[in-house]
Amino acid sequence: MSTVDSGAGVQAAADLVAGLPPAPAAWCTGLRKQYRRHLAVEDVSLQVGRGEIVGLLGPNGAGKTTVIKMLLGLVRPDAGEAMLLGQRSADPAARARVGYLPELFRYQPWLTAAEVLALHARLSGAGVPAAEQRDCLALVGLAGRGDDRVGGFSKGMQQRLGLAVALVGRPEFVVLDEPTSALDPLGRADARDIVLELRSRGVAVLLNSHLIGEVERVCDRVVVLDRGRVAASGTLAELLGQREVRLHLTDLSPAAQQRLAALGRVDREGEWSTVALSADDDGTAVPDLVRDLVSLGALVHAVEPVRISLEERLLGILRDGAASRAAGPS
Known part of the structure; x- marks a missing residue:
């Protein structure tokens, strides 16, 4: 192999390495x-x-x-x-x-x-x-x-x-x-x-x-x-799972119910509805929902975020581990 070919190969290898993402910290x-x-x-x-x-x-x-x-x-x-x-x-x-x-x-x-x-x-x-x-x-x-x-x-x-x-x-x-x-x-x-x-x-x-x-x-x-x-x-x-929001709603028309269901899974309990939010929600889903519900004639009395805390999740993980060890091999 000539010196020119060797130099070109080294440069090509250097260019390839330079294009790689950095190694993890x-x-x-x-x-x-x-x-x-x-x-x-x-x-x-x-x-x-x-x-x-x-x-x-x-x-x-x-x-x-x-x-x-x-x-x-x-x-x-x-x-x-x-x-x-x-x-x-x-x-x-x-x-x-x-x-x-x-x-x-x-x-x-x-x-x-x-x-x-x-x-x-x-x-x-x-x-x-x-x-x-x-x-x-x-x-x-x-x-x-x-x-x-x-x-x-x-x-x-x-x-x-x-x-x-x-x-x-x-x-x-x-x-x-x-x-x-x-x-x-x-x-x-x-x-x-x-x-x-x-x-x-x-x-x-x-x-x-x-x-x-x-x-x-x-x-x-x-x-x-x-x-x-x-x-x-x-x-x-x-780790924390899907976020949810609870809404106290009255005067829900069929159109308002459809708009509510379009956001995600809905659990109804009396006048309260709990709706699952998408994991990729950028923070606009709930304000947009409330605006649309009001425009469809629904009365929005309260909006409450529902999300498990990291502390609760950590305790659940550790308790599950302790229970598994206590149960022993199946």
């Missing part, structure tokens, strides 16, 4: 980890796409933190494989572009907040200038506290500093393990805004939190772990 399959007689994780597979927020839920001891540590290459799995940003998670080069806030952490109390951040910026190798580090402190609500020693920080302030450390290296993937555990309601709202801002910049986030309401507000998808296994996973719409 995190991917794992078949992860397993056992500590002596305790099986902590068994056959866990999950994926976090670029610019996606994935929530990791489950009771204490479900294996969430173990899965996170195996994903990050901090714990070696007994079986399975994990990738970060298209590279094996055990490769330090992959972890260089990952921000991590562990559940339990401690910084040197004699250092100032600015010194802690400068240390981690240097460790990341990202070459973050001092001004950008100050901006990172301001982002988490620690503006003006950079020269204060960490030993004098409250737990909430240390949690904010930990979040700044996770973000200072310009990560493409951020793992937050209980990031709001020590924060007050204002701090939780700030953390939620930061997570949403990361998504808008294309940064992927894996969020492990016991605050189910926070997960429901920000996450695109949820993975539920129970006793080291994936008990359920999917988008919120998939």
Whole structure:
């Protein structure tokens, strides 16, 4: 083969690779980890796409933190494989572009907040200038506290500093393990805004939190772990099922009843009608329905959304799992 042909082949291969979508921010399959007689994780597979927020839920001891540590290459799995940003998670080069806030952490109390951040910026190798580090402190609500020693920080302030450390290296993937555990309601709202801002910049986030309401507000998808296994996973719409709306209606003409039935399944109980909404509803179905019903002469006395909460769904998943284990093999 001539040099020209070889060069053309290399360029064609490069063009093909350039046209492929980027690898997921995190991917794992078949992860397993056992500590002596305790099986902590068994056959866990999950994926976090670029610019996606994935929530990791489950009771204490479900294996969430173990899965996170195996994903990050901090714990070696007994079986399975994990990738970060298209590279094996055990490769330090992959972890260089990952921000991590562990559940339990401690910084040197004699250092100032600015010194802690400068240390981690240097460790990341990202070459973050001092001004950008100050901006990172301001982002988490620690503006003006950079020269204060960490030993004098409250737990909430240390949690904010930990979040700044996770973000200072310009990560493409951020793992937050209980990031709001020590924060007050204002701090939780700030953390939620930061997570949403990361998504808008294309940064992927894996969020492990016991605050189910926070997960429901920000996450695109949820993975539920129970006793080291994936008990359920999917988008919120998939996990929570089809949404419904209840309407208190009177003076329903045949035409109004037909319009009601056209939206979806209708369950009638006296003057109340419960209508199933399409999973791809963009928020206009209910206002359009009410407008049409009124134009057809119906009296609309009340409209109530009906949807199971993520907390209710999580409890149902865990109770079903406990019942299955109690029943034993059939």
